[in-house]
Amino acid sequence: MAALFAGGGRGGGPGATTELRRALATHHIAGRVYQLGAALVTVTADAAGAQALAVLLTQPGQQRPPTMGEESGWGAGPVATAAVALGDALTAYGPSIYARTLDSGQVTAGMSPEAAQQVAAALTAKESGRKGAAAGARSRVEGHRSHRPLSVGGGGC
Template sequence: MKLTGEPGKVEALAEEAVVAACTLADAADPSRWSAGAVEDAASALEVLAGALAQLDPECAEILSVVPVAAAAVVERAEQAGAGTTASEAGGRAAAGTSAALRQALAAHGLTRHRVHQLGAALVTVTLDAPEAQALAVLLSRRDALPRQVQPDDTGWGAGPAKTAAAALTDALRAHGTGAYARVLTSGQVSAGLTPQTAQAVAAALTTRPGGASRGKRRGLGAGFKGIAAS
């Protein structure tokens, strides 16, 4: 990524955008939002995310969650405006998806994880880098890495966490569209997927031969520690 330090039109417009956002935040409270205002604000988030995504592919990957999250917020606002909310059955289904995914991960010995349902359209899974790599292996069609890592392979091999995130992204996308995985500042790997993809992942882990692995990670070997940094 190459950035210029010289002021220009983009810098001025970005400053105007943040001033407008601050003004909106100061004026808004839960009782003042309308469905239309929520949709406009969500659209602004998507436009800004799309602009920042042009910086480089990694930024695009990081920001890929924004359209999904914005759509979920707009959907909730529309339901509230119509005097309806997500059905009780829908709420049970969402909770069931998260619970099934937690159980499927634990069945393979992946216990150090956090699963969150964010609205109606996004499930996130946060894992340590070795467990993210282990999940990628479990979800691949073969008991091997989804892709062989080469030292000069751009985007791969840049440390254990980035390698695990890249492998997990490939593995998740085989089970549904829109999935991603990225490295957090904590060094953990966070994956985002739709509820449908989360269900497919849970089903794949459950039906995988040896799914009830008594805490052992199938196919990883006794000394699996994740990929070491080169």
């Protein structure tokens, strides 16, 4: 398995697309990931998938840019809004990243292989954190259950 993720850090490589595909699948985001040459990785998804990806990638405290006019795409329909939201979220992962709508009604985003690895790492960290929080909640509930059995009936003083 480690060979699939080779190319860490610099240069990206084919591992970046594999890593990103797995990270998207972990979050149940259906989409296509392609590496087009050495410098471009694209992700294409429907509007709901792009919006979900944008939500997952938005950094805590990240402000939306002040360009909320019609030219930005906000409010121009679900596909355009998802493209703008994804583009805004991706700005934290490097320069020259874009997201745009396609005539097919899908959203596509383009980034460097290095940015794709960063996005995959961020998605993987979100999943690990979510699983850890869920396991912690389960153990607290199970611990609570084991403290004192419930007595039924009988009662009293």
